[in-house]
Amino acid sequence: MTNPLFYAKILLFGEYGIIEDSQGLTLPYSFYKGALKFSDLTEDFEKKSNISLARYCDYLKDLRLPENFGLDTARFKQDIENGLFFDSNIPQGYGVGSSGALVAAIFERYSLKKYVPENISKDELKDLKKVFGTLESYFHGKSSGIDPLICYMNLPILIENRENVDRVAIPQGKEGKGAIFLIDSGITGETGPMVQIFFEKMKTEGFRKTLKEEFIRYNNACIDAFLKKEMTPLFRNLKNLSVWAYEHFKPMIPESIYNIWKKGLDTNAYYLKLCGSGGGGYILGFTRDYDKAEKMLSGFQKEVIYRF
Template identity: 40%
Template sequence: MPISARTYFGKIMLFGEYSVISQGRALSVPISKFHARLQFPGEEFNIEETRLNQQLKDYLLDLVRREETERRDHGIDLNRFALDLLRGLYLESDIPPGYGAGSSGALVAAVYESYACEPVPHKPFPSPRNMRKLMRRLGMLEAYFHGTSSGIDPLSCYLQKPLLIDPEQGNKPVEIPPLPFGESGGFFLVDTFLPRRTESLVSRFSEHYIQEHFRNMIHDSYIPLVDFCIDALLEAHPDEIARGIRQLSSMQMIYFREMIPPGFFDAWNHGLETGEFYLKLCGAGGGGFLLGFTENYDLARKSFHNNEDQFLPFPISG
């Protein structure tokens, strides 16, 4: 069986960071600007291909170790995977690692589709039962990168569709209607140029979550606000989207301040004070991307010195 020839897009969790691990909903969307695919080298390895091949070998060794010591069955043909690695298999990817954009999720999706013994097809869209099975399997395969994994990121990369994560009703694909601003406004990404480690940030959140007042805030205020933003976007209510994101931005500045890179406090507060744009965490925070929303890209871009490498418009309809 040949390796998957599919290209796997990165993903962005548009709404739901931290609430999703508290049994709230989340909305994950593909980002076609970044992508990855499995490749074999040409006749001669170059240095970069050798390095990327070694990364996959390290990943394989961890899967083998877990199967032997923890008696885990990843459902992967490890022998065939190993043989392809000896032939130089590597993952060609421009998804920035440590950015919450799906670098490990895309790798896991590619490995799963190429080497799963009984893969759940990505088309047609999996049944609820197969979706749960797929998410568990992908979560196990991603554990190497994050210690533990819900499976949401590789699931998003594997299915390549906007995905509503709903612990109560089950996960399902959704259509995101276009915003009324055309190409002049909408969502954007801000590159902090700071990679981050998800595990430490999630651990910090878990420490806060033990405290009753913080836990009550999450369930009584934060999760309902995330739900409001998701529903406003899916139902195409731009005024409510802006209002919801403004409240979310303000709440994150208060309760998630330690997850915001200090160098972006001024821009974050400027957006809240002027209404020119609003910033929120994108994934765990601490670095990587920030997610923004504006009705006027040109106006918002000025707060980031018109830096085309830092300010990235992010169309999401589809």
């Protein structure tokens, strides 16, 4: 059996906004990965994974998927009985797509119709996103399907709006002073409760208005500037985005991060934003001078994901 690897993903821009039709930009992150494998299930984590897969298989059996996207659940069940598990180092609750990679791996192995990701048309991408949303909703209650789509395609994806997605070329990184980096908040986040907080906030007209008129405008401007490699407008809009999140997404910002978030805004040395739904896991950082930011953020575990 070949074991294709499925990488984690990072949503650079679009957290929560994509629920309300903003743009999003997401890319694979090869530091973390997972693959379906067989074993005699002697290890605890293998056993737990195998049991989880069996439960998921029961869920999939009752799903009605579009004709072109059906799954061979009988073969999946048989493989589970033969010791199938998901071998992954993708941390759960960190906003980097642990369930997305699993869904992508299962679809790649058990889909009745075989797809070559590079050859998938834009219309098929749209349909695939919907199917992946259905498949991943088992884990989160509601899913846009974006995480599994990124993991499956293993390409940067531009989310144009709620319906449409397309492949996109990310500007080639280079060894400059600037960086995009991850900060480990030190705690695990749970997507469900964070999304619930967001929907509660959406019930108030003032929040809906500022999300549409400010957050989405800053978010889309960041994506545009990043793809064009225009750093001055990127950092101007990043600051606006970071200030907005600090004011309106406070429940989603882990307590351990409050002070350094504010410090970045006060000094303009770096700007922070949520990575995924927040509540824990990773926080994204952007800086024009990583050495300076790193010193200011000593004590926090950091990983650079892009240099410029």
